[in-house]
Amino acid sequence: MLEKDIKKVLVSEEEIKIISARLGKQITEDYKGKKPLVIGLLKGCMPFMTELMKHIDLYMEIELMGVQSYHGGTASTGDVKITRDLDIPVKGRDVLIAEDIVDTAKTISVISKLLKYRGAKSVEVVTLLDKPAGRVVEFNPKYVGTIIPKEFVVGFGLDYDEMYRNLPYVGVLKEEVYKK
Numbered sequence: 001m002l003e004k005d006i007k008k009v010l011v012s013e014e015e016i017k018i019i020s021a022r023l024g025k026q027i028t029e030d031y032k033g034k035k036p037l038v039i040g041l042l043k044g045c046m047p048f049m050t051e052l053m054k055h056i057d058l059y060m061e062i063e064l065m066g067v068q069s070y071h072g073g074t075a076s077t078g079d080v081k082i083t084r085d086l087d088i089p090v091k092g093r094d095v096l097i098a099e100d101i102v103d104t105a106k107t108i109s110v111i112s113k114l115l116k117y118r119g120a121k122s123v124e125v126v127t128l129l130d131k132p133a134g135r136v137v138e139f140n141p142k143y144v145g146t147i148i149p150k151e152f153v154v155g156f157g158l159d160y161d162e163m164y165r166n167l168p169y170v171g172v173l174k175e176e177v178y179k180k
């Protein structure tokens with residue numbers, strides 16, 4: 001049913017598995033001897049974080065933070081709102097933020113700065129998708145799954161008006177869906 005609203009598949013289910021395995025292996029090597037705190041930014045991070053952590057072979061903890069910047073539309077408002085804060089302190093921790101997408105980078109730069117301010121020892125970012133053409137704030141995530149063009153994408157955690165997060169792949173939404 002959802003598929004009829006999708007113009008094309010950009011990152012398939014199979015590709016997402018391969019990407020997650022590659023990133024998980026890299027993170028495992030880079031954080032050897034450390035006990036990272038992987039923080040997912042809700043809600044978009046859910047499917048990717050779940051897939052990614054299966055491939056991280058380390059003693060690690062997970063935490064979730066609720067962050068919103070789109071408020072229903074197709075463009076970031078830049079008004080980053082924390083809807084749910086962390087349960088544990090980040091002071092002295094090696095933090096790895098898990099994101100579904102870095103677009104304008106407004107969200108990730110605000111949250112990275114906040115976690116550094118709170119005393120994290122290191123803060124890095126792993127994102128399934130990177131859309132450099134959308135940048136408003138300069139930001140280079142350390143771990144990138146794949147680079148995508150400037151199109152409005154949904155699926156695998158990414159929503160339009162809270163819908164489509166449950167698609168098992170990332171696809172481009174037909175314009176007629178959001179221009180109605």
Ligand code: PRP
Nearest residue numbers: 042043044068069070076103104105107
């Ligand atoms: C989306 C996405 C990222 C952010 C990226 O979150 O999950 O957190 O926007 O956009 P940016 O780089 O332009 O800031 P959203 O605010 O839509 O909340 P959600 O995760 O609940 O979908």
